[in-house]
Amino acid sequence: MTGRQEPYYLCYEGDFGLSGLAEAFALSPAPENARAALGLVTAKLDAYDRETPVDTFDHLSADQRSILGYDTSHDEWGYADDLRHDVRTLVESQLPDEAIRTVWRVAAGGVWDPAAHGMSARDWLRCVEETCAARPPRKIPGRRPAPFSLWDARPPSADEVRDDVVAEIRSCRERPAGSLPSPDTLSALEEVAVHAHPELAFRLFLRALKACSVRIDKERYDRFQALGDRFGHHGFLIDTGLDVAWPPIDTARRDAVWDFGLSRLAGQAHQDWRGSREDIRRAAEGDDIGQTPGSAAAVLLEDALRLLRSALPDAAVSALWYGASDGPRSGDGRDWLRLIADVCRERLREAVPTYRPVVAPARTELADLVLREVRETASTVADKAVSPHWHPVPATEVMDALEHVVTRIDPDLGFRLFLRVLSALQVSLTQERYDRYQAIGELFGYGEYHVSDVDHLVETG
Template sequence: MPQDRSTYVELGYSGDFGLTALAEHLCSPDRPTVDLPTALAVAAGSADGSDGEEAVELGEDARRLLDGPLPDEVLHTVWLTAVGRVFDPADHGLDIRAWLRSLSDLSVNRLRQNRRSYVPPPVRPVRDADLCREVVAEIRGMAADLAGACASPDLVSGLEQVVALADADVGFRLFLRALKACSVRVPKERYDRFLGLGERLGYPVAVVRDGLDVDWPPIDTTRRDTSWDFGLSLLAGNAHQDWRAGTARREIQRVADSDEPRQSPGTAAALLLEDALRLLHSPLSDDTITTLWVAVSDAALRIDGRDWLRLVTDVCEERLRGAAPTYTPVIPPVRAEGADLVLPEVRETALTVADRAISPHWQPLPARKVTAALEQVVGRVDPDLGFRLFLRVLRPLSVLVTQGQYERYQAIGERFGYGEHHVDEIEQLVQWTA
């Protein structure tokens, strides 16, 4: 993205946009072929946003390609591939440049509905040398697969020329469209690099992820692939006072379905299921597990702890049957490694909150009972889970965290393999030293 312009995420996009969004709309299984009036109608619909921003992107994409020194054959090849060959302007008496000019004109006309004197500004192509080299390297890395799946020997060269001679942004999106339209399977490591390039270009994640055939590795719960919280502690963090027993299943589904962009489908459910199974089959009493849930959810939904965990496991298993049918959940063994790091932190905090309660004004839950339950999780179930639940109770107990404690918490998080922002979620509780 040009440095003086907002990213596409900041502009409000959640999916693809511009020329590649139009290609996606046209490339539909319901439309084996598209005539010119239909193509123009779809383009008009793509440009018809409430503030005209969609028209801005469509028009600029078209003009970036028109302004670059690209041969007509290159433009024709990449367009046909991006649209899955369902619409060829040549079949309707238009060369490719005439088609792109019609899209530019259409976008300008749409924008003039809001401002009659609107004149499109000069195009601002993305030509950062390092970025262009990286995009071209990815195109070349998929050259054999693209050429075979798309049956177009000139496609790879054409995409490279778009990146090098016109615009790295449009070129990368056309490359992604080609992979999707031709159903080319992409290795996970390369997909991760695509996400990185998309982030640098300011894309919403969906521009890369949606419709891309990724060769996902099997779910591995030791690899979280998330920068934030996960599992039962994430579910507790999402809890709020409007939760009701009748909607509890839907609230669990939201977490079970919330795979991060780099996670294999079903990973969020597998992580949540593993936490639930650890507690469900633990030696902890029913009262202790109920205490834990009420505490970490800030008393959002008072429910029998083991009944709640059974509902969690049911929802997660349902999600996994659809997203990862070969995944076999197991009851995780008790873990002790790391308990010597977590227990002192729980006990130190217990001394400072002994006179407090969670939900103090309605069915108060004494802090002493909460910290005792946390100690049992850390020592008898899993210190990783215990530490995540411990972080969750700091806010409802209004615990002030010293800078030294916070630094120790970060070190423990690194030891357990948490993402970079996981422990940061309690940063507002930290008393920073001058």
């Protein structure tokens, strides 16, 4: 890690630092000379500055920023700072100049070779650093702390993770050559990991794989994401531009970290939500990190088809949606479900043209377990209504519809919608009940943060 005090994912969704600069070069026409190349550096820094305006909180005092939740205990790092840190890491290392040149060339997609313009690799990087140093200092108040930690207690030291990065680089040597980075490139990347820093080496390694269009299997992809988590990278840093051999869509596979399907769509509804095709489309395109493209649309379509093909009355379908979403009226009964299904099919035709929807068998063995929780809650909310001041729906109607889903359609879908109804009705939970919900979620194979959507309902004290 650099001298920053917050994980990278708070600042960057994609690539950053020297590897992010190399990406910008790889996606641009080849500069004609060094001046034009440094112009690309300036353009990259300008683009980041536009995305993070420096004066957003300038009018606030340090105390006011603290009240708003912004950490003022340290100076904030900007893109130029991270880029300068990467540059210094390489320039001040014991790496041969040729190794630095080799790594830069492949990461930049061969677009810019400083040696072809009479510059050594270190001279080029020093020019990059000078361009960063010439920019006005940034005055961004500290960003909010992470909503949850991806690290047990602290980011890993270089020694703790170096071997894992080197192992990934070396494993490329064991594969057929094809479009893999050359042996010289792999050796140079390994030297960066050993003699400079493994975090920087990992980002440059990913850039090399992307520049060479190397296809990665899912197992290797998962290892990359695990390494990225340890470094505090955003998942999109690994995803963007990486060619992954995704497994076929399987709606029975529970690989989403958060909620999914119809219950996830319901959770996105709010007062300003229109329930338009565009709203549904955004949900259908919302594949989680590590999911096969099209998975979000496939599970949403499956949920909609289960309800469409059931004997659940239209009025009960509407009550179920309003109870789970606590949002505006988006449509009634099966017309709403048909619109959802239509949008999902449209998304799947684009993402996975060969996919044919197959509704997986329901997990009926867990129906009694879920039903007990629904009935226990139903007895405590009989006098309540969802959105009592907006479009009131009696809680009894919602709970009756939930019971029908659990017992006659799919207890998995019923439980996911039940969790949404708990939030809409603001049902207080004991720690014991919440623990039972977590246990049921584990039986269904839900992701780590799925059930925690209702942890704010747990009584304290």
